[in-house]
Amino acid sequence: MNFNRVTESDLTVLRNLLGVERVSTGKSELELHSVDETYHRGYLPELVVWPKTTEEVSRILVMANERMIPVTPWGAGSSLEGNPLPVCGGIILDFRQMDGILAVRPDAFQVDVQPGIKYQDMNRVLSRDGLFYAPDPGANATIGGMVANNASGIRTVKYGGTKDNVLKLEVVLPTGEVIRTGTHAHKSSSAYHLLHLFIGSEGTLGVVTEVTLRLFGIPEKFSAAIVRFDSVEDASKAVYEMMGSGRGPAALEVLDRETIRVINQEGHLRLSETPTLFLEFTGASEISLKEDLNRAREICEGNQAAGFQPGVGREERNQLWEARHQAYEFIKRHHPGLSFMIIDTAVPISRYSAMIRFAKEAIERHGIKGYLFGHAGDGNLHVVVAGDFEDSGFVERRDRANEEIVSHALSMGGTATGEHGVGIGKRKFMTQEHGASLRVMKRIKHLFDPKGILNPGKIFP
Ligand SMILES: Cc1cc2nc3c(=O)[nH]c(=O)nc-3n(C[C@H](O)[C@H](O)[C@H](O)COP(=O)(O)OP(=O)(O)OC[C@H]3O[C@@H](n4cnc5c(N)ncnc54)[C@H](O)[C@@H]3O)c2cc1C
Numbered sequence: 001m002n003f004n005r006v007t008e009s010d011l012t013v014l015r016n017l018l019g020v021e022r023v024s025t026g027k028s029e030l031e032l033h034s035v036d037e038t039y040h041r042g043y044l045p046e047l048v049v050w051p052k053t054t055e056e057v058s059r060i061l062v063m064a065n066e067r068m069i070p071v072t073p074w075g076a077g078s079s080l081e082g083n084p085l086p087v088c089g090g091i092i093l094d095f096r097q098m099d100g101i102l103a104v105r106p107d108a109f110q111v112d113v114q115p116g117i118k119y120q121d122m123n124r125v126l127s128r129d130g131l132f133y134a135p136d137p138g139a140n141a142t143i144g145g146m147v148a149n150n151a152s153g154i155r156t157v158k159y160g161g162t163k164d165n166v167l168k169l170e171v172v173l174p175t176g177e178v179i180r181t182g183t184h185a186h187k188s189s190s191a192y193h194l195l196h197l198f199i200g201s202e203g204t205l206g207v208v209t210e211v212t213l214r215l216f217g218i219p220e221k222f223s224a225a226i227v228r229f230d231s232v233e234d235a236s237k238a239v240y241e242m243m244g245s246g247r248g249p250a251a252l253e254v255l256d257r258e259t260i261r262v263i264n265q266e267g268h269l270r271l272s273e274t275p276t277l278f279l280e281f282t283g284a285s286e287i288s289l290k291e292d293l294n295r296a297r298e299i300c301e302g303n304q305a306a307g308f309q310p311g312v313g314r315e316e317r318n319q320l321w322e323a324r325h326q327a328y329e330f331i332k333r334h335h336p337g338l339s340f341m342i343i344d345t346a347v348p349i350s351r352y353s354a355m356i357r358f359a360k361e362a363i364e365r366h367g368i369k370g371y372l373f374g375h376a377g378d379g380n381l382h383v384v385v386a387g388d389f390e391d392s393g394f395v396e397r398r399d400r401a402n403e404e405i406v407s408h409a410l411s412m413g414g415t416a417t418g419e420h421g422v423g424i425g426k427r428k429f430m431t432q433e434h435g436a437s438l439r440v441m442k443r444i445k446h447l448f449d450p451k452g453i454l455n456p457g458k459i460f461p
Contacts, residue, residue, distance in 0.1 A: 001452045003088050004068045006046040014049060017059055022050045022097070033074055033084075033092045037139070039341045039389055040082035040424050045072065045092040052097050054170060054178055054209040061207065062176035064091060064453055071174075072455045073203040075145025076118060078137070080342050081423030083149060083202050087457035093207060095144050101125060102210065109215045110167065110184065115144025115208045131215040134159030137419070138325040144208050149421040150200035154321060157243075157377030158250040158282070159216060161419065163199045170210035171198055174449045184212060197444070202421050203455040205448040219282035222250065223289040224312035226320070227300045232256045232275035232360070232372060236353040238303040239277065239376040243349050245299060247292045250282040252377030253324055254356075259331070259371045266330035267323040274306060277376070278320055324373075331371050331384050339389035341425075343402050345409035346380040346418030355409060359383050362404045366397040380418035381409075407432065422459045430461050 014023045024030075025047045034042035051057045064071045070090030077084055086092055095116030102112040106129040113122060120140045123132050135146060136153035145151070147169070152161030159165065168182030182188075182195040198206055229235040235254050242249060254277055255263070261273045277300070281292040297308050312320065323330070332340055347355045356372060359381060363370035374381040383405060387394045406416050406429050416422070416429035430438055442460060445452075 001088065001456055002068070003070050003090060003453070003456070006069055006090065010063070010067060010069065011047065013063055014047070014060065018049055018051065018056060022052075024048045033077070033086070033094065036077045036079040036082060036084055038080055038082050038423070038425065039339050040085060043085045043087045044089065045086040046089050048074075048092040048094055050094050050097045054172060057093065057172045057207055057209050058176040058178055060091065060093065061172055061174055065174045065176070065451060068451055068453065070453050070456050071207075073144065073148065073207050075116065075142030075148070076140065078139035078141050078145065079149060079423060080344070080420040081417070081425040083421050083423035083458065084145070084455075085424065087424065090453075095142060098209065099142070104129060104131075106131060108184065109217075110212055111215060112210060112212050113143055115147070115211060116142050118142055119146060126215060127218060130218050132218050133165065133213050134216055135162050135165055136325075138328060143211050143213070147199055147208050147211060148201065148203045150419070152375070152378070152380075152419045154251045154253060154324065154375060156375060157252050158248055163196055165214045166195065166199055166211060167214055168212035169195055169198055169208055171206035171208055173206045174451065174454050178209070179206075182212065186214065200421065202423065202458050204445060204458055205454065207454070219250070220284065221286060221289055222280055222282045222314075222317070223293050223310065224278070224280040224317040224320070225293060225296065225308060225310040226271065226312060227277040227279065227296075227305050227309070228272050228274045228307040229276070229300075230274065230304060230306055232356050233353045234304045235275045235277050236356050236376060238300045238305065240349055240352060241299045241303065242279070242296055243377055245295055247281070247295050249279050249292075249296070249377060251278065251280040251321070252375075253278045254372075254374055254376040255324070255327065256360075256372040259327055259373045262330050262334045262371065263323045263327055266333050267319075267326065269319065269323055272307065278324060280317065327371075327373055328382075328384060331386065335369075335386045338386045341385045341398060341402065342420070343383040343385065343405050344380070344417050344420040345406055345414055346378060347409050347412045347414030349377075349379045351412040351414070352376060352379050352381070355379075355381055355412060355414070358408050359405050362401045362408075366401040368394075368397060368401055370401075375418070378418065379414070424458065427459060427461045430459065
């Protein structure tokens, strides 16, 4: 694509539209918007703008589309695959100032929000009505970024990911046209699901300016347990059986020994340093929770659990989930001076144990320091690779391990990315994963964005 550079006259148009304070070409703002949380190198945008209304977003896109200037939406910049990096320069559309809650409808279990609101901040407000939005990535991401990446988290095993919890979107297309897609009904069979085309499209088809989310009541009662195993494969076999037992957990996470060691040290916990499952059930009665936990114990013991610690109290449980959310940050803190790649794949739950074994062997085979953990109940595995990314020998081994792990997940009927999206890093796997349907995706991209100005350089190899 031959994009144009931003000119003085483009800047004048934008300053007239937004005011000088919401248009920046300042070095520090450009640098702040040149990197996300990945190992990918940074790319400087030419300017950053902070829209406040849908009308402003529409007018910015009209101008950029006419002028052939790339536009990349930006939420909190917490992506892990280079998703919001402005690889072709151009304009960063930062949603920090479009972060309002527009309407809460507690009786309908719904909220309308602007895309720049961070989900943890939103949940604090919603908790006053006893409600919460379930998808919970580890970082305090924005709703717009979560929609764009189809993010999920610890609660997905019970409540689904973003795509299961978004009811309606307002989207601005690259031509500036504003459309609304979806419904306030909790189900619909009405025509093509454009809604789900935008969810996970990483800001390449349209820019989300309003979102209606589905909410749940905060569960009154919970029971949690920490289960120790001698091997991470045994832990994942227990996960498989638990998922088949009909007693769906509210969270089911696996962490290998090395990850537990790091979160003990960095998070000041005192967990036994063995492969571990964190599990939680939520429900309305103590009796049913007790039954769920008893069944979980039977399953874990049947899979050689070395210890089953039920009765985890609220404070300890919150600490555990906080530590799990922060596992990646803790690993980074634990290795000052090193760089990190987080490999994210998902496989059918029946193959999870084999996938873990393969990933473990792959990093060992390549002599790489790695940490394994994941949303086991969803078949989602993360492998964090730590090393010196300036060392070309290491980078070669890292990339080979990454390719082997992702390709193996694909060969098992899995996906190259369970929740982090394609961004830059997973583009090379898209042909292998999607085959001929990738051509259809390219045609869809062309239909929505014929000039290719929206978040160019992402998704397609
Ligand atoms: C420590 C840590 C833990 C994490 N854990 C998880 C996890 O458990 N699960 C998970 O899913 N992810 C996880 N992530 C990844 C990340 O938080 C998610 O991908 C999140 O959805 C990114 O949201 P963001 O607001 O930071 O968006 P950004 O990173 O700013 O952008 C993400 C994408 O959204 C696009 N975008 C942003 N706003 C809009 C908009 N309004 N309209 C259209 N496109 C838009 C951007 O162009 C980009 O393509 C983790 C990240 C970190 C750093």
